[in-house]
Amino acid sequence: MRVADPAAARRYRRFAATSRDALGRGLRKLAQETRGYGSRALRNDPGFYDQLSAVREAAAREFGQQMRGRVARSAADTAWHAGDWYRVSEAYSQIENDLSPAERQRLQYARRQLGDDA
Numbered sequence: 220m221r222v223a224d225p226a227a228a229r230r231y232r233r234f235a236a237t238s239r240d241a242l243g244r245g246l247r248k249l250a251q252e253t254r255g256y257g258s259r260a261l262r263n264d265p266g267f268y269d270q271l272s273a274v275r276e277a278a279a280r281e282f283g284q285q286m287r288g289r290v291a292r293s294a295a296d297t298a299w300h301a302g303d304w305y306r307v308s309e310a311y312s313q314i315e316n317d318l319s320p321a322e323r324q325r326l327q328y329a330r331r332q333l334g335d336d337a
Contacts, residue, residue: 220256221274222267227256288314292322299325304332 220228234249236242259267291310298306307329311322318326 220252221278222259222270223256225274284317288317295322295325299329304329308333308335 220231234245236245253261260271291314295307295310298304298310308326311318311326311329315326
């Protein structure tokens with residue numbers, strides 16, 4: 220799905236059946252999705268696997284960036300509430316290109332408190 224329709228892949232949620240009827244519906248939907256999104260894989264198209272590898276690498280990089288952002292934001296928020304301007308600056312600097320306007324203002328404030336307007 221990531222190769223054939225990246226937008227659909229981002230919206231996709233795994234199905235969990237809780238009844239026999241739901242299982243039947245889920246299997247029919249899975250078969251439909253396999254035919255729609257997996258035809259190149261089922262034909263063993265070598266180009267598909269190259270594309271899949273590139274798409275998975277990009278998804279892993281994006282996931283890693285999101286995780287680093289969460290960790291940095293959490294550390295910055297904790298430091299902000301403690302008035303630890305060095306740690307605020309340190310945490311936000313790690314993700315400076317991805318900061319929201321409010322986070323950017325916090326970073327600028329922390330740097331001013333440290334006398335470092337860089």
